[in-house]
Amino acid sequence: MTKTKYISKSMTRKERWNLFWERNRKSEGYLLKKKLGRFVYCVCRAFLIFGLCFLILQPLASKLSISLMEEQDLYDRTVINIPRHFSVSAYQIAWDMMDGIKTFWTSFYVSFLVAAAQVVSCTLVGYGFARFKFPLKNFWFACVILLIIVPPQTIITPLYLYFQDFDILGIIGLFNNGSGLNLLGSLTPYLMMCLGCAGFKGGLYIYMLRQHFRNEPKELEEAAYVDGCGRLRTFLQILLPGATPIITSCFLFSFVWQWTDAYYSRVFFARAYGWTLVTNRLTSLVDRLDAEYKAIYGQSFQIATAFGQQILSTATLMTLIPLILIYVVAQKNFVESLSQTGIKG
Amino acid sequence: MAEQKIRKRKKKQKSLARGNAIAGYLFISPLIIGFLLFLAYPLIQSFYMSFCTVSPVAGHGFEFVWSGLAHYRHIFTVDPDYTRLLLEELQKMALYVPSILVFSFFMSLLLNQEFKGRTFVRAVYFLPVILSSGVMVGLETNNALLSGVQDLIQEDTNGTSITATLESILLQGETGNKFFETIIQIVDEVYNIAIASGIQIIIFLSGLQTISPSMYEAATIEGCTGWESFWKITFPMISSLILVNVIYTIVDFFTKSDSEFMDMINETLLQNFNYGRVSAMSWVYFAIIIVILGIVSLIISKRVYYYD
Incomplete structure (x- = not known):
């Protein structure tokens, strides 16, 4: 053989x-x-x-290449992707047009607060749903689902009016001559919504966190209870440290989605005096640019479309850079936390 | 003595359950408050407003005058855009949701295989979840200055698009024109489909990874081909995730704020300040979403296979 x-x-x-x-x-x-x-x-x-x-990376790449060109390259038909005259002047213009530091700082500040508020409330609620039995639990969970599926457009009008004349059961009215407080134009309304889990995609975070806590072994808590640890302390000291990865990724999701959100920003922050976020600036960028040039060169002047497009691309890229950095650092975290969501539907 | 002990224990159990219930309610209290104040109340309010004419009162506040079904009648019979845009939206959904599902399922099957650079590819696929949210989509067409030029560019570059050429060839035939049109529409939209399916891919992928390899092994030994084991093992095993993804995709599709329909609603709200009509518009929309979600999940959940 x-x-x-x-x-x-x-x-x-x-x-x-x-x-x-x-x-x-x-x-x-x-x-x-x-x-x-x-x-x-x-x-x-x-x-x-x-x-x-x-397909996915191309728009980013083309934005990058456009943003590095000088204006004459934009009209040159022989220049396709690689700029002939390198220049970073587009960044300078975009930065000035967006009010640079002020806008980015405001956006960062708002997104950070919103994400923190959302994470705190959603973690509590998620844990409550995962571990305790209480009457009407299914009903309240259906409410979470409702939070996910109600389009914000349906409730935005009443919310708008509600915050214009804010009052809880007429209590504030008692101290304020029968009228409520006008909360529009500050960060308060949206932060309150986030604390009440009704912020942007709040339902989704509850769902993710609940799924995570459900998969934790029950023995952990039982051991803690036997040793005489209270419910709140068990949650804070035993379960919370283990949930750090998922909480981090919920925080990052919330941060990122708030950063790019245009809808809530427009309704709640745009008209208010100081709250100009990155997204507000971005949507009105070209018109602002146009106005700026008109102010310099007279009313008949019109900026070239390609130039407007270039500045817009540059500004978009600048907006995305922080997000891409976050993503590169926390990529694994994002993907794993979402994977957990899927299991057991 | 023994009886007393049992009673004591029962009492203790009861108090434990009660304590749990109280603790549970305390934990979810943010949700309850938030739901009642910021969802239930506005929802009911907007339902009421959709039957009223809302007009601002000098000083502060608003006046509600009951006007019955006037707004509903207006949006369905007078408004030239509403029904058209609504139907377009639904038609788009009927095309999009299945495409997104098939695409993400297919991609997750691909990404589940071993190959070099898999981590990188996964990272790329997940990128749109972050980059395509909110304002980033449709920014180019959003401002007045650029939207006009977009068409010009498209006219200028004719002949370079493969799908357009293919379309003209395929549509010369007599039969199946509608079918080809649909297919080409999907192919043209592949970018939008790809960037809308990030989360779905991840969810499918996680499901695929929970299927134990020994199942496939056993099937192969019994003489099962890859095709068969796909339909008999893979598909049933992740059918529950199909339900999750269908619901997620539909909700995601309807609540994204960059569609023409949403623009119309925003315009009516922020420019015309016609609060009553906006409420009616969005309530019809919401009701349709609920009905579609109900029907779809009812149909699918009957076919879902749960492996325990």
Whole structure:
């Protein structure tokens, strides 16, 4: 009986080649067919994956290349992706147009507060749903689902009016000559909504956190209870440290989505005096640019579209840079936390 | 003595359950307050407003005058845009949701395989979840200056689009024009589909990873082909996630704020200040979402297979 030979690293290339053909002959051509099929499949898959990655990255890449061009390159038909005259002046203009530091700082501050408020309330609620039995639990959970599916447009009008004349059961009115407080134009209304889990995508965070706490072993808490630890302390000292990754990613999600959110920003912050966020600036950027140039060169002046587009691309890129940084650092965190959500539906 | 002990224990159990209930309510109290103040109340209010004419009163506050179904009648019979945009939105949904699901399912199958650079590819696919949210989509077409030029550019570059050429060839045939049109529409929208399916891909992927490899092994030994094991193992095992993803996709589609329909609502709200009509518009929309979600989840949940 001959010993079966396998391909090993110590063989020379020629030996391996011979061995492969020998095995192929023994299997009556099956091995070759299989190998070829596998190879073709891998190539096709590589093309497909590359193409789809390109699809997603291309807009970013083109924004980057446009933002680095000088204005004359924009009109040059021979310049396609790589700028002939490098320049960072577009960044300077975009930065000035967006009010640079002030806007970014305001946006950061607002997003941070919103994310913190959302995470605190949603963690509590998520834990409550995961671990305690109480009457009407299913009803309240249905409310969470409702929070997810009600489009903000449906409730924004009453909310707007409500915050214009804010009052809880007429209590404030007693001290304020029968009228409520006008809270619009400050951060308070939206922060209150976030603390009440009714902020942007609040329901989703509750769902994610509940799923996480449900998967934690029950023994942890039981041991704590046996040792005489109260419910709140068990939660704070035993479960909270273990939930740091998911809480972090909820925080980051909330931060990122608030950063790019245009809707709530427009309704709650845009008209108020100081609260100009990145997104507000971004949507009105080209019009502002136009106005600026009109002020300098007179009313008949109109900025070139390509130039406007370039500044807009640059500004968008600048807005995205913090998010991309966050994503690169916390990528694993994001993906894993979402994976947990899926399990057990 | 023993009886007393049992009674004592029962009492203790009861108090434990009560303590749990109280603690549970305390933990979810932010939700209760938030739900009542910022969701239930506005929702009811907007329902009421949709039957009223709302006009601002000098000084402060608003006056509500009951006007019955006038707003509903107006949006359905007088308003030229409302029904058109609503139907367009629904039509789009019927096309989008299945495409997104198929695409994300397919992608998650691909990404579940071993190949070099998988982590990188996954990171790229997940990127849109962050980058395409909120204001980032449709920014280019959002301002007056650029939207006009967009068409010009498109006219200028004709002949370079593969799908357009393909479309003109395929549509010369007599049969199946509608079918080809739909397919080409989907292909043209592939970017939008790809960037809308980040979360769905992750959810499917996590489901695929929980299926134990021994199942496939057993199937292969029994002579199951890859195709068969896909339909008999993979598909049933993640059917519950299909339900989750369908619901997520539908909700995501309807609540995203950059569609034409939403623009119309915002315009009516912020420019015309016609609060009553806006409420009627968005309530019809909301009711339709609920009905669609109900029907879809009812149909799918009957076919979902739970493995325990």
